[in-house]
Amino acid sequence: MHVNSLTNIGLVRKANEDKYLADKNRGLFIVADGMGGHEAGEIASNLAIKTLDSYLTNEVIVNEKGKSLWKAIRKANELIYQKAKLNNNCTGMGTTITAALFLDNILYIAHIGDSRAYLIRDNSIILLTKDHSLVGELLRQGELTESEASRHPHRNILTRALGTEPEVEIDLSEIDTKPGDLLLLCTDGLYNLVKDEEILQEVLNNGNDLKISVNKLVKTALDRGGMDNITVVLVSYDG
């Protein structure tokens, strides 16, 4: 297994509220995009990653498999929600979370919010997650086209987030892995500016050189305005 990751503050935002974790030893990869005023977003995403990182020990993973992700995220939700309640300047904070776990030829994905996981296999790119955003909802209902969605003024409104409510619904899925699979996790700072097919093109163009792909994807987003924080985690699975 190989991985390369990069996060960039972008050209407009004053802080980077994106956080990620990439640990090929555990087969655990996470991106989180925080939200909330005055550093709160950063606190939320950071807390989410930290919680998952510490909860998902090797032992827990082996014992609980995919459910460990679910448990860890529930734990994170509770911690963030509590913290937001206790701290005035953290009120209303939250974060997206997209976590991937490779275990025994299965890829588990747990997901809340509008970050994304893509699977690149056999020259095709497949979106594994659903955006829990207003725009994503409108798009699924056929109210918007993709290009309308990418320009929508309220595309940052989430319908579901981690840490904003005492209970949270988590999307969980599992996929049988195949050698040669590529997994790409990213925040909306990438996909709002770089289309799926461009991501596919770029990743295929650079073959096994994950670092070039990641750098180029981030650079493309920056070239197009870098309106948001940009985070990309690219994993290749050899079996």
Next chain:
Amino acid sequence: MIGKKIGNRYEILALVGGGGMSLVYQAKDIYLNRIVAVKVLREQFTSDNEFIRRFRREAQAVASLSHPNIVSIYDVGQDQDIYYLVMEFIKGKTLKEIINEQAPLPIHEAIDIAKQICDALEHAHENAIVHRDIKPHNIIITRGGRVKVTDFGIARAVSTATVTHTRGIVGSVHYISPEQAKGEITGEKSDIYSLGIVLYEMVTGKLPFEGESPISVALKHIQMEPILPSQHNSDIPASIEKIIMKAINKNPDSRYENIGKLRLDLMAALLDKVTGFPSGYLDNKPIKDKPSEITVSDDTLIFEDNNFIETENSVETQEIKTRKLKPVGYVFITLFSIILIGGLLWGVGKMFLKEEIAVPDIVGLAAPEAQRILAGKNLKMEITSKIPHSQVKEGNIISQEPKPNTKTKSGRTIQVVVSTGPALVSVPDVVGSSQIIADVNISNAGLVVGKIDYKYSSQYASGIVMGQFPESNKMVPEKSKVDLVVSKGPEPRNISMPPLVGLDLNKVEARLQEVGLVLGKITKQKSELYPKNFVIEQSPVAGKEVFQGSSVDLVVSEGPGPTTQQARVVLKLNESGQVKIEVRDVKGTRIAYEKYHQQGDVFAVNVNYFGQGVISVYIDGNKIREEVVPSQQ
């Protein structure tokens, strides 16, 4: 606005009218203490600097016009955001109102109004100002029946502004000329057209072209033939109908040459009306038969005199002119008589004298001339023979007997030999023979080769005589010149350079021969794009106009030829369908991929090609993309 003083001079009294671009107020000029009309541009135009600039320029030009049938412009100005024109204040109705109330107008009244419009336009055209928006709304009739034309030249300012801002066509399209409707350059002939439409409307009460939208009316101006005015109103004289139809001809060149000519025809028609000739009577008789007739056809405009209308009895004047010529005849007869009598007296005097005289030299003279000279000396002439002579012209005297200057008695006969001209020879037929053979044959016939023209011919090969003058078998004097036309072969044409890049050199030569081009310099070059002996570059490039016979330089591949390359086509399907990817390269066209995909699939296909290629992507047979590979970056 009412009560406002603009330009510190014009006190606005009342709103009296308005159009698409302006409002018209009655105002008082407090300097000169007179009533004027002030036309104020509507706000939507005042933010447009380009429009304002044109408006002022045009207004200044029109202000230079001074004519009783043109509404005078006194002033052009700007007061803060208000742009205005100060004009003569006219009390009266617009022609549109009059038409609405009274049409069809009596013929003589319509002619009178049209004539005054002509006067106004003629003055403007002389000053290089075209109205461009002649319509009954812009024509005011005073109570005294005077016509006043307004809004000169402003149409141009407006139309330019409207084109740039796509506000649509301003004003009425019922009177615009086909060329205006097409947006072409317009001139005096457009005014003639519009006036023709106005005249049509005056006499019929109807517009020739009407429609649901301005566009449909404009199209009718361009495409549709109008209903003849007489079909609306059978009282309309043929002469007026003819004038209208000529003025509103779709082709500007077929209209009146200028507004003055139109006015002349109107005047003639009016006279026709007043004198009571039956309508149509005048149209069919040519003017030569009856000088007193007046017609309205194009080539018989007889009244060039501009004051014609004032001369009520000008018909009579014409007849007097024809009689005046007669006394000239008498003078000639008298002169002729005097010469005749004088000559007779002189001849009679001579007859009574007999004396020894010197024989005059009549060689080279024409026989009748010689005879006259001899007769003058009281000698006779006898032609003893007629023979051909290469120098002496036919009918001229070659020799005489007795010789010149010998003495003889009056009354004697001089014998002469007269030339029949040069000997005649038959012109040989040289058409179809080569130029050299023709030269020999012409010389053999006792003729010489004259002027030689070289011309292109598709019938005769180069160097072959294709024409001669005089033609064969014609009898001509010897030593005459025979002019020849010699073929230069078929005429070279400009042809479009065929595309040769990518072709095998073997095929190129045949292709060039076929179109009449010559292979020029060949440069060999290594190429990984083109196989050996394939054309890489051509000069001139394909599609360029070239003269037949010119040469084409080529750059030809010397190998190693194309290698396999790979392009990645990434697709995202907006709908499900059968995806087919086709590649076209030096090796031909083939299908690289064919598979059914679901909506939303995003996938990549690797396509192999040689050198350079074009990759086309089809979904359910519809081409959705085409790209050249390698991509041109």
